[in-house]
Amino acid sequence: MGVLVFIETENGLPKGSSLEAVSFGKKISELEGGEVVGLCLGSLDGSAAETIGKAGATRVLHDGNSEYDKGLIAPTSSAVFAAMESTGSNYVVFAKGSLSDAVAARVSIKANASLASNLISVPTKAGDGFKAQRSIFTGKAIEEAEVKGGKVIFSIKKGAVELSSDGSTASIESTSYALNEADLKVNVLGSHKAEGDVLLPEADIVVSGGRGMKGPENWAMVEDLAKAFGAATGCSKPVSDMGWRPHHEHVGQTGVKVSPNLYVAIGISGAIQHLAGVNSSKVIVVINKDPEAPFFKAADYGIVGDAFEIVPKFTDALKGAN
Amino acid sequence: MNILVCISHVPDTTTKIKFTPDNKELDKQGVQFVIGPYDDFALARAVEIKEQIPGTKVTALNVGEADTEPTIRKALAIGADDAIRINARPTDSVFVAKQIYEIAKSGDYQLIMMGRETSDYNTGAVHGMVAEMLGWPGLSPVMKLELNGENVSLQREIEGGHEDIETSLPIVVGCQEPIAEWKIPNMRGIMSARTKPLEVKEAVSADPNVVSGNYELPAERSACKMIDPENVGELVELLKTEAKVI
Numbered sequence A: 001m002g003v004l005v006f007i008e009t010e011n012g013l014p015k016g017s018s019l020e021a022v023s024f025g026k027k028i029s030e031l032e033g034g035e036v037v038g039l040c041l042g043s044l045d046g047s048a049a050e051t052i053g054k055a056g057a058t059r060v061l062h063d064g065n066s067e068y069d070k071g072l073i074a075p076t077s078s079a080v081f082a083a084m085e086s087t088g089s090n091y092v093v094f095a096k097g098s099l100s101d102a103v104a105a106r107v108s109i110k111a112n113a114s115l116a117s118n119l120i121s122v123p124t125k126a127g128d129g130f131k132a133q134r135s136i137f138t139g140k141a142i143e144e145a146e147v148k149g150g151k152v153i154f155s156i157k158k159g160a161v162e163l164s165s166d167g168s169t170a171s172i173e174s175t176s177y178a179l180n181e182a183d184l185k186v187n188v189l190g191s192h193k194a195e196g197d198v199l200l201p202e203a204d205i206v207v208s209g210g211r212g213m214k215g216p217e218n219w220a221m222v223e224d225l226a227k228a229f230g231a232a233t234g235c236s237k238p239v240s241d242m243g244w245r246p247h248h249e250h251v252g253q254t255g256v257k258v259s260p261n262l263y264v265a266i267g268i269s270g271a272i273q274h275l276a277g278v279n280s281s282k283v284i285v286v287i288n289k290d291p292e293a294p295f296f297k298a299a300d301y302g303i304v305g306d307a308f309e310i311v312p313k314f315t316d317a318l319k320g321a322n
Numbered sequence B: 001m002n003i004l005v006c007i008s009h010v011p012d013t014t015t016k017i018k019f020t021p022d023n024k025e026l027d028k029q030g031v032q033f034v035i036g037p038y039d040d041f042a043l044a045r046a047v048e049i050k051e052q053i054p055g056t057k058v059t060a061l062n063v064g065e066a067d068t069e070p071t072i073r074k075a076l077a078i079g080a081d082d083a084i085r086i087n088a089r090p091t092d093s094v095f096v097a098k099q100i101y102e103i104a105k106s107g108d109y110q111l112i113m114m115g116r117e118t119s120d121y122n123t124g125a126v127h128g129m130v131a132e133m134l135g136w137p138g139l140s141p142v143m144k145l146e147l148n149g150e151n152v153s154l155q156r157e158i159e160g161g162h163e164d165i166e167t168s169l170p171i172v173v174g175c176q177e178p179i180a181e182w183k184i185p186n187m188r189g190i191m192s193a194r195t196k197p198l199e200v201k202e203a204v205s206a207d208p209n210v211v212s213g214n215y216e217l218p219a220e221r222s223a224c225k226m227i228d229p230e231n232v233g234e235l236v237e238l239l240k241t242e243a244k245v246i
Helices: A016-032 A048-055 A066-070 A073-087 A098-110 A216-229 A237-241 A272-278 A294-298 A307-321 B037-052 B066-078 B093-106 B126-134 B187-193 B232-241
Strands: A003-006 A036-041 A059-063 A091-095 A114-119 A124-126 A129-136 A141-147 A152-156 A171-174 A187-193 A205-209 A232-235 A262-266 A283-288 A301-304 B002-006 B009-011 B033-035 B057-064 B082-087 B111-115 B138-148 B151-158 B161-168 B171-175 B198-202 B210-216
Touching: A003 A016, A003 A073, A003 A098, A016 A036, A016 A048, A016 A091, A016 A124, A016 A152, A036 A048, A036 A073, A048 A059, A048 A171, A059 A073, A066 A073, A073 A098, A073 B138, A091 A098, A098 A114, A098 A152, A098 B093, A098 B126, A098 B138, A098 B151, A114 A141, A114 B093, A114 B210, A129 A152, A205 A216, A216 A232, A216 A262, A216 A307, A272 A294, A283 A294, A283 A307, A283 B232, A301 B232, A307 B232, B002 B037, B002 B093, B009 B066, B033 B037, B033 B066, B037 B057, B037 B066, B037 B111, B037 B138, B037 B171, B057 B066, B057 B093, B066 B082, B066 B187, B066 B198, B082 B093, B093 B126, B111 B126, B126 B138, B126 B171, B138 B161
Parallel strands: A003 A036, A003 A091, A036 A059, A059 A171, A091 A152, A114 A152, A205 A232, A205 A262, A262 A283, A283 A301, B002 B057, B002 B111, B057 B082, B082 B198, B111 B171, B138 B171
Antiparallel strands: A114 A129, A124 A129, A129 A141, A141 B210, A187 B161, B009 B033, B138 B151, B151 B161
């Protein structure tokens, strides 16, 4: 019984994707009973009790050891497993991410639990286990999988569940998990992150540019539009391959897979590999000078024309509308 | 040093996915199968390491039925020294991880490499599971990997950037670009691949935890609404009132 939710933080604030995981955990507890407990490691802002509580957890276990701020995989896995044991949780929920994916895999082995990943909706009960819809072939298809019951680790994609906001403030319980030697073989020297930007996998709106932008010097236009939207910026594979933009902005089958509410593609033709990374977006807008660009077939709204004329107008129209 | 590179056998990334009429199986007709695109990066880096460090041996490992052998031969043509095929259908992550673990613990491998995820089920869990079973560090997605004796320096991609990491062998890594450039087999590689050893082993029994059920394709989008380039304001209005996304 009981559902544990691992909550990733960014500068001490719970990530939006992790809050969705809390709401997903709440749905699992409605099926299976038991309480929903959040687990936060490292620095945590005081406001978290309210946001995590609203999303559906009744209490939050918190180990404030700053070592965890480095995002260490093995110690985090041990802490999640310890919390699973101490709370007697049969279920653990993770939101897909570079730390959580690695931790979910390790915890599934520690706990001898089933791992159901890339879930796109809340599972239903089926016998002792669950029936769960997951995204496969990089978003090109959906599978209804049968998940063995007992202990289960759920890993969800953005948008798998609606974020709930009707819960009351959670209680925060300080705790401390032992760090063991065997888990500390990895030394993170430092991380390099673009400051102040909206994180691509978390973003509700993504604005991406392709080869049609003609060069990295023209990216200010893409960034201005993204700023007007409060969006993250992405790019196509050729753009990242040519070094116009860093690899972590590459959206597509072999890059970041996104599922925002709105995806705006500028000067991207829409190769099948790019579409695989964006086709779970709710609404897609395509701006391309080639009316035959395959992306228009996968879009909801399209404009045929010169991006260099249209994008600034789009930015202005957006600013005017706000 | 011995490197184990785990490769998956998956449809080419340009494949338009379709299923058999009962929606229980992938329709393989006309589908070109390849080494998983991320696994291809792992293999390329392993072969580069072999070229840099004398005495390095690269073994390719695949969990699959006999139809994966052309894919394994391609890995040999790219530069793996030998290969192992575990004769079983790769049912789920934990099943595959257990097969890799069996090979890893009975062999003398210091570095286990694979792609960050397979491009069919995208779970990205196998490297982490194998690392946990072995009690080794497991890191993914790795974009840069340098060896200096036992010491390893690597770069791992995180949301919005990357982190620099130091650790030591043995480790398990899930790879992605730009760790190495994909290698295209040359004629000599293709010829020698025919005679390189490919051992077939039976699988250890392991119950899958997640069983495939019905497949379906995502709902198609309705036709694209075209907007006059002279009237971009209309698009903003539609996004607000019709699509309700801003």
